[in-house]
Structure formats: structure tokens, C-alpha cells
Amino acid sequence: MKKNILVDKIMPPLVCISMLMALAAALLYAPTEKVMGDTQRIFYFHVPAAISAFICFFLVFIGSIQYLRTRYAHWDRLARCAAELGVLFGLIVLVTGPLWAKPIWGVYWRWEPRLTSMLIAFSIYVAYLMLRTQGASGGQTPRIASVLGIVAFINVPLVHYSVDLWAADQQLHPQRNVDLQPEMLYALYVCFAAFFLLLALLLRRRIELAKIEEAVEKMRQRLATGMDY
Amino acid sequence: MSFFSLLVLLVFNFSFELGGAALHEIGPGVLWSAFVFACLLGLNRSFADERENHSLDALLMAPGDRGAIYLGKMAANLIFLLAVELICLPFFALFFNLSPGFFILPLLGVLVLGSACLSAAGTLFAALSSTMRLRELLLPLLLLPIILPALISCVKATGLVLDNQFGPALYPHLKMLAVYAIVFVTLSLMLFEYAIEE
Numbered sequence: 001m002k003k004n005i006l007v008d009k010i011m012p013p014l015v016c017i018s019m020l021m022a023l024a025a026a027l028l029y030a031p032t033e034k035v036m037g038d039t040q041r042i043f044y045f046h047v048p049a050a051i052s053a054f055i056c057f058f059l060v061f062i063g064s065i066q067y068l069r070t071r072y073a074h075w076d077r078l079a080r081c082a083a084e085l086g087v088l089f090g091l092i093v094l095v096t097g098p099l100w101a102k103p104i105w106g107v108y109w110r111w112e113p114r115l116t117s118m119l120i121a122f123s124i125y126v127a128y129l130m131l132r133t134q135g136a137s138g139g140q141t142p143r144i145a146s147v148l149g150i151v152a153f154i155n156v157p158l159v160h161y162s163v164d165l166w167a168a169d170q171q172l173h174p175q176r177n178v179d180l181q182p183e184m185l186y187a188l189y190v191c192f193a194a195f196f197l198l199l200a201l202l203l204r205r206r207i208e209l210a211k212i213e214e215a216v217e218k219m220r221q222r223l224a225t226g227m228d229y
Numbered sequence: 230m231s232f233f234s235l236l237v238l239l240v241f242n243f244s245f246e247l248g249g250a251a252l253h254e255i256g257p258g259v260l261w262s263a264f265v266f267a268c269l270l271g272l273n274r275s276f277a278d279e280r281e282n283h284s285l286d287a288l289l290m291a292p293g294d295r296g297a298i299y300l301g302k303m304a305a306n307l308i309f310l311l312a313v314e315l316i317c318l319p320f321f322a323l324f325f326n327l328s329p330g331f332f333i334l335p336l337l338g339v340l341v342l343g344s345a346c347l348s349a350a351g352t353l354f355a356a357l358s359s360t361m362r363l364r365e366l367l368l369p370l371l372l373l374p375i376i377l378p379a380l381i382s383c384v385k386a387t388g389l390v391l392d393n394q395f396g397p398a399l400y401p402h403l404k405m406l407a408v409y410a411i412v413f414v415t416l417s418l419m420l421f422e423y424a425i426e427e
Contacts, residue, residue, distance in 0.1 A: 068423050124374040131371060134363050144357050147420050148371065151353070154416055155375055158409055162378035165401050166385060 011201045015194070022194035030187035042100045043174075044187055048195035049092040050118070055199065056086030057125065057153055064149030067142060073214075074207075076142040079149050081206040083128050085199065090122040105172065114173035117156075117163040124152045230267045230309065231316040237263035238317065238324060257387035260321055261380060265347065267313050268306075269369050272351045275306055276359035285425065295422035299352060303414070306348040306355075314340050332390050335399075339386045342406040346379035349413035356424040379409045 026044035033040035063079030066072070097115065098108035109115065132145055180188070241259040279285040288298055318340075322329065354372045358364040386402040389395075417424075 068420075120374055120377050127370045127374055131361070131367060134361065134367060140360050143423060143426065144360065147353075147357055147424050150420060151350075151375065151416060154412065155378070158378045158412065162381045162405050162409075165405055166381045 015197045015201045018194040018197050022191040025187035025190040030184050031181060036104055039100055039103050042096050044191045046093060046096040046100065048191045049089045052195050052199045053086050053089035053093060056082045056089060060086060060149045061153035064146035067146045077207055077210045079146065080132055081203055081210055083125050084206065085202055087125050087129060093118060094122060110172060111167060112172050113163045113167050117159045120159045121156050124155065128152060230271050231313045233270055234263040234267040234313055234317045235320055237266050238321060242324060256325055256391060257384045260387060261383050263317060264314060265380065268310050268347050268351055271306060271309050272355040273365055273368055275302060275355045280359055296418040299417050299421040303348050303352040306352050307344055310344045310348055314344065332393055335390045335395055339390055342403060342410065343379065343383035345410040346406055347376060349410050349417060350376050353417040353421065353424060356421065379406060382406050
């Protein structure tokens, strides 16, 4: 318990500092890109957010598998909280992307493979959250959501390949093999570190909150059935 | 289900003023939209009897693998969907002035593969949503984003076939559909026992 308190004390200021460092790295330290100018700087938040979203989706997958195997509530809690954060980071990606695209491509949105597959993956996890809030009868929601969590993650590469096939001639999104200057790379690493710390903190806090929510729900049910506790 | 698909074709006809040149551009999309909506209707019903008569428990008690229940349900959904498609296709050709030709054989191939994808994923999700409170609403919400990869390839492959292009352009889409169907049947066989557990 003592160790956890220490982590809780250290994490928020650490995230704060690393986020400020990430801002400084992206806006001040990184050199201006020759062709795109300052618009390119949004990339330092866009890419880490995208990777964080996929880490969240992977955590949903792991949590779902482990829940079906062991039936421990904490795995289900992990999957649920990670899905929420995945949607949050996905939203950051889908907002920063068009902001960059408008000056560079001239339009906010193109039906380009990378954009389309991110949008589809995002909508699958939104549907996952809707399933969680709507709920099944008799406390079966975690089991059903776990099956969906597994299917959704397996579906991500399928979406990727099919969308690539669909619009292979429209690849405009910058690819992974872009050459970055060393300074740009360092700035990107700082942003990665900041986003991963943020992800860890948010996930931890969200799981704590979920525990409290469950405890409240349990008390409410006890009160409703008139049992004393 | 067939009548519903025909109505969908009718609605699209009026909303897009189809026919003639537009056919090759949006015809496949219209056709598959109609099939997907019909499929959703059928899937919503596919576990209704078990739910209303509480006979799922009996099915679950039966000795044997849970995967067999999935395969049976999937086969039933597939046959229904194919029947709907076979009924709709002549009307599609009739409404949109499509003259019959050699393309019918490959088109049937695409239809079978595409329907296998729809029913493979659809049956698992029908089982999942059958215990939900808002199942009629949730099934399309959950299923549509999941079947999008298959749908994309279905529409592309159908478009190529209607354009009489059977060459190498078609194969990747057929391969995609086959992979999707195999992945989802395998995944469903593994997960089905968790999906219908009571």
C-alpha cells in the first residue's frame, strides 16, 4: 500500500512536468519543417496519441482474454477503463489529423486508407462503450463485452488490409519510413514519454474510480433490497 | 427479408436516381446495403425462438461442442441470406437494366463468399446481443463497424465483376473475403461458448 501512495504522489507532478517538456520540445526545440512549416508540429502530439490509442486497444484485448479465462473483476475493469481511454486518445488523433490536413491537403478529411481505418477502429470501440453502458440482463455485460473486446482487436488488422486494398491509389498519409532529423526524433521521443505517462496516470485513476463506482453500486443495491450491512 | 431488401433497392432508386451510367458506380453499394440490412433483420430473429421459449438452456445442456450450435446457426443464417440474394438479384437486374451475361457465375461466387463473411460475424454478434436489453438497437451498432472490412471488399469485387473484370484486380478482394470468413469462423468457434453461456 505504501508503494502505491508514493506512486500516486509522484505521478501527477511527473506527468505535468513531462507534458510541459513535450510542449517545449514540440513547439520550441524541434526545428521547423521545410515544406510544411509550423503545421508539422502537430505531428508530435498526433503520433503519440495514435500509439497510445492502440496501446489502449491492446489492453482491452488482454483484459478481455484474461477476464474470460479467470473471471476476476479487475481484468474486466482494466478492459473497460482502457476502452474509454482508447476512445479518448482516438478522438485526439481524429481531431489533430484534420487540423493538420486542412492547410496541407486543402481539406479536413480524405477517404484515405490510414484515416478510414482509424475511423473504423474508433467506431468499433465507441460501440463497445455503448454496449457497456446499455448493459445486459443479469450482470452478463462483462462477459459479452469481453467477447467483443477480443473480436474488435482481431478486427483491427483486417480493417487495415481491406482499407488498403480499397483505396491503394490514394495513399497520402505520411508513412512510417519518413526520414526525421535527429532533433525532430528527440522531440518525438519526449512526446512519446509524456503521452505514455499520461496514459498510465489516467488509466490508474480511472480504475480507482471504477472501483469506487462499483462499491457505490453494491451499497445502493443493498439499500434497495432492504438488507442491512 | 427479401421483401425488405426489395424495398431498400426501391428507396435507393429514388434517393439516387439510379440507372444507366450510375449503375456501375453505385450499383454494387446499393446491392450490398440492401443485403446487409436484410441480414440484420434475419440475425435479430435468429435467436428469438430460443429466447422466447427459453430453449437455449436445452441446447446448452445437449452433449457436444458449443461450436456445433454456432455452425448450425451460421449455416441457417447463410442459407437464408443466400435465398434473399437469389430472390433480389433478378429484381436488381430488372430495375437497373442489367443484361445477363457470363458475369453471373463469378457474381454468385462473390455473393457466396460475402454472405459467408456476413453470417460468420453476424451469428456471433446475434448470440452476443440476444441477452441484451436493447438488442435490436445494439446489434447493428456492434456489427456494422465489424463487418466493414468484408463489406468494402464485397462492394469492390461486385463492382469489378459487373464491369467484366475477372483478372488479377479481383483476386485480392476475394482473398480478403476468404481470410475474413476464415478468421471469423475460427474466432467464433473459440468464443461462442462464452457468448451464449447462461
